Structures are given as C-alpha cells and as structure tokens.
Amino acid sequence: MTREQRTAAGGTGLGRFLSARRARVTPAEAGLTAGPGLRRTPGLRREELATLAGISIDYYTRLERGKETRPSPSVVDALARALLLDDAEHEHLRSLAAHAARTAPDPPVAPSRYVRxxxxxxxxxxxxxxxxxxxxxxxxxxxxxxxxxxxxxxxxxxxxxxxxxxxxxxxxxxxxxxxxxxxxxxxxxxxxxxxxxxxxxxxxxxxxxxxxxxxxxxxxxxxxxxxxxxxxxxxxxxxxxxxxxxxxxxxxxxxxxxxxxxxxxxxxxxxxxxxxxxxxxxxxxxxxxxxxxxxxxxxx
Structure with a gap:
C-alpha cells in the first residue's frame, strides 16, 4: 500500500494511534487549565497536543492525517511525553513511526507453526x-x-x-x-x-x-x-x-x-x-x- 493509499484509507497506523491516545488525555492530566465554554472532546485538542510537544499545529495535523510520515526521534519522544505514554506505549509509538517512514512494505513472511x-x-x-x-x-x-x-x-x-x-x-x-x-x-x-x-x-x-x-x-x-x-x-x-x-x-x-x-x-x-x-x-x-x-x- 502506497503512502497515498494509506492516507485515503484513513491515515497511517501512526496517525490513528496519535488520534486515539490524544482523545484519552484530559487537559487536567496534561497540566492545562480548562478554558471557558464546552469542549467537543474530553481529550486534548490538536493544538494543545502540538503545543505540549513543541511542534507546530500544522505539522501535528499532517502527522495525524498521514500526510507526514517521517517524524524525527525527538518529535516522537516529545509526543510520547505529551501523551503520557508508558515505556511499552512509547516503544509502540516508535515502531509505528518507523513503519510509517518506509517507502515500501517488507515482504510478508509466513510465521512458523512448528513446535520443537x-x-x-x-x-x-x-x-x-x-x-x-x-x-x-x-x-x-x-x-x-x-x-x-x-x-x-x-x-x-x-x-x-x-x-x-x-x-x-x-x-x-x-x-x-x-x-x-x-x-x-x-x-x-x-x-x-x-x-x-x-x-x-x-x-x-x-x-x-x-x-x-x-x-x-x-x-x-x-x-x-x-x-x-x-x-x-x-x-x-x-x-x-x-x-x-x-x-x-x-x-x-x-x-x-x-x-x-x-x-x-x-x-x-x-x-x-x-x-x-x-x-x-x-x-x-x-x-x-x-x-x-x-x-x-x-x-x-
């Protein structure tokens, strides 16, 4: 599947993970003060997460939508901190970023079912x-x-x-x-x-x-x-x-x-x-x- 096909299908696995985890972090958990008015989502807004991670809202939006697929290790680490990920979730985010950066998928290898x-x-x-x-x-x-x-x-x-x-x-x-x-x-x-x-x-x-x-x-x-x-x-x-x-x-x-x-x-x-x-x-x-x-x- 090409990068364009992944985007048309709803973004990359990286983008979907970022979106799902953003929705699970409340402003209070992230150390933000709730502003006036009702929020449409209980989680973080894109601009809030981008600010916490020290990246632009445009860049973050492109990541979440699958239009940007090569975040640097420092950006991945900053997003993990902003999303309050634990070690296992942080490592998963790194794996998703590495996969999103590939220009072509690795050929599938059938897993072994042989038990010694x-x-x-x-x-x-x-x-x-x-x-x-x-x-x-x-x-x-x-x-x-x-x-x-x-x-x-x-x-x-x-x-x-x-x-x-x-x-x-x-x-x-x-x-x-x-x-x-x-x-x-x-x-x-x-x-x-x-x-x-x-x-x-x-x-x-x-x-x-x-x-x-x-x-x-x-x-x-x-x-x-x-x-x-x-x-x-x-x-x-x-x-x-x-x-x-x-x-x-x-x-x-x-x-x-x-x-x-x-x-x-x-x-x-x-x-x-x-x-x-x-x-x-x-x-x-x-x-x-x-x-x-x-x-x-x-x-x-």
Missing part, C-alpha cells in the same frame, strides 16, 4: 500444570492435556481454528469462563495491537483481526482503544464448567529460536483446591470425548 520436540517434552513435564504454546497471534500450537481443557469447549474446534482471542470473543463458552471477562481480554487485544505496530501488513494478523472486527462488536471497541500493554504474569480466575471456580497463577515467556512463540503455564500451590482442580483437568483429558477428533488433534 524438546518444547513438547517440556509441556509434558509440566503436568498437571496446564501449559501450551501460542503463536504471535495467539494461535494454539501445542499443549498438554490441562492446557487444552482449561479452555472449556476449545477441543471441539478443529486444530487450525484454535486461537485464544477467537475463543474468548466468539466461542459460546468464552464469556462465561473468564472472571471479569473484559479485563482479561484487554491484554489479549493489546498484544495484537502491539503486533500491528511492528508488522501491520502481516497476513495472519490481518485475517484474525478482520474476522474479529466483523463478528465481535466488543473486540472492535477494544481494538479502537489502541492499548498495547500485554501481561506476562499474574493471576487469573476461571469459572470452569468441569472443575468449578479456580484462581491460578500464570507465567508467559518467549521461546528463543522460534520468533513469536510463547509458552504459557498455569500453577497452584499443592494441597489447595485449585491444585486439585488442575489435577482433575489433567485426568479428564484421558476420558473419551463426545466429539471424535483426528488422531493428530488428540494430544499435540
């Missing part, structure tokens, strides 16, 4: 703790029994359809499974949004985001927030139809050697009801399923 045998052995060794490997777009690539059963009903989908974001927004059981569904899913959407900053033309990302934008108004709403902060560890609560309510710790980590692949594992203290629940999940995976599956889908 040693990683599969690691998943097995983590039992009964639920664990799985996901791609950069949260495709489920490999799992141990509890890792699949944690997402109730996921196993009824064909292996190539299994995606954490697709499950959360489109599977009938997804909304009931997650406690505080919206809070849990913001991190999932933020991870996809961050990927859009570094590789916005990736076919795997475009296909998934396009599907979710079409089928899920909730995803569309979260997508427009332009959040880019994912979570790598913490605790999550589930209302699981097979083992009841449980709160588990989790840890996500990048797998070196395979770009974009992450291993995610959940855990609970031995002797607790939560640990008993994940043992039950692990055992339940050995029971016959009511939905026949191909042999290669039954384990990994």
């Amino acid at each position: 045998p040693g990683v599969r052995l690691l998943l097995e060794s983590l039992r009964p703790n639920p664990a799985y490997v996901v791609s950069r777009t949260n495709d489920l690539l490999a799992w141990n029994p509890g890792g699949l059963r944690l997402f109730a009903g996921m196993e009824d989908w064909p292996a190539k359809q299994r995606n954490i974001a697709r499950y959360a927004f489109l599977h009938p059981a997804g909304r009931d499974l997650f406690h505080d569904w919206e809070h849990q899913l913001r991190g999932c959407v933020a991870r996809l949004r961050a990927l859009a900053g570094t590789d916005p033309d990736a076919p795997d990302l475009a296909q998934l985001v396009g599907e979710l934008l079409l089928k899920s108004p909730e995803f569309a709403r979260m997508w427009e927030r332009h959040d880019v902060k994912g979570r790598t560890h913490g605790r999550k609560t589930y209302h699981h139809p097979e083992v009841g309510d449980l709160t588990l710790g989790y840890q996500s980590m990048q797998l070196e050697g395979t770009p974009g692949h992450r291993l995610v594992t959940y855990f609970a203290e031995p002797g607790t009801p939560e640990h008993d629940a994940i043992v039950l999940l692990d055992m339940a995976a050995h029971e016959p399923s009511s939905t026949p599956r191909a042999p290669e889908e039954q384990r990994y």
